[in-house]
Amino acid sequence: MRLKKNEEITSWYAIFTKPRSEKKVYQRMVDQNIEVFLPMVKTIRQWSDRKKTIEVPLISSYVFVNMAEKDLYQTLPIQGTVNVLKHLGKPAKIRAVEIENLRILTGTKESQEISACVDLTTGDDVEVMNGPFMGLIATCTREGKNHRVVVKIDSLGSCFNVNIPMSFLRKIQKRETVKV
Template sequence: MNWYAIYTKPRSEKKVADKLETIGIEAYCPMVTSMKQWSDRTKKVSIPVLPSYVFVKLTEPRRNEVFDVSGVVRYVFWLGKPAIIREAEIDLLKEHLSQDYSSVIQTALQRGDKLIVPSGFFKGQEGVIKNTTNSKIQLVLESLGILLTLEK
């Protein structure tokens, strides 16, 4: 059995993961609790760490069963084949999301520098800085194939 990444319709990640679980497919949607501010109130909400992505663990012959769930758009492909996510990367996500974290703040970083994320969701992951501003760092995590934006 392998972990695969699937792309979902916007804001459907949690629903898709729940529906996949009900049909017997192991699914993981990494979520984090965040404070959301409206004009009249502040509330804690769960938001996906990777918007529009859900990870599924299944065998090759069962791969098409995910399309029985509404909200699933397609598999994420890498080099012409469905991207296989290593078990260690899924475990790393689960481990770091289960812990409390603090903001990642760095200074004097430049484009092209390599950076190991010191804390938070992706602690220990190495990435290459794509862009920096006063309050944001865009970091490419090649092993996960994602662009991560770290904010102060």
């Protein structure tokens, strides 16, 4: 890959925020023209007198930024940020496929139901070929009669279960796990 003059290689990093400050930190970073991503999901909250659908961060206390590593610590003076997620003393890079999986997971408004099963076994890596999660790469699991895929974010040590029709999936070759 050949870079033009003054062009830098950027990567995705996780920024740890104060509790319940993710949306404010996100907005402050947007205001400073930082490429930032905050995966949000809708959930129903129960109050004593009503139920309400609200958006909450998929991963509490984290926002994701895409920037050069040398510029990463310029995000820390932003009110609400705490630190950069590190692995072995260095800022932990989040793989682009993991960010894309988060975008796919949070970009849908529909729920998925179970349908006919394709020939998959527990632990198979799969790609979603149809529906709102198209392009998602995950691991197939089975729990009783439920067929699910697990979306892993190895860099954060997180995973999410998603119900997706098995007919929407196709088996792919085992991916290599990249340690950061």
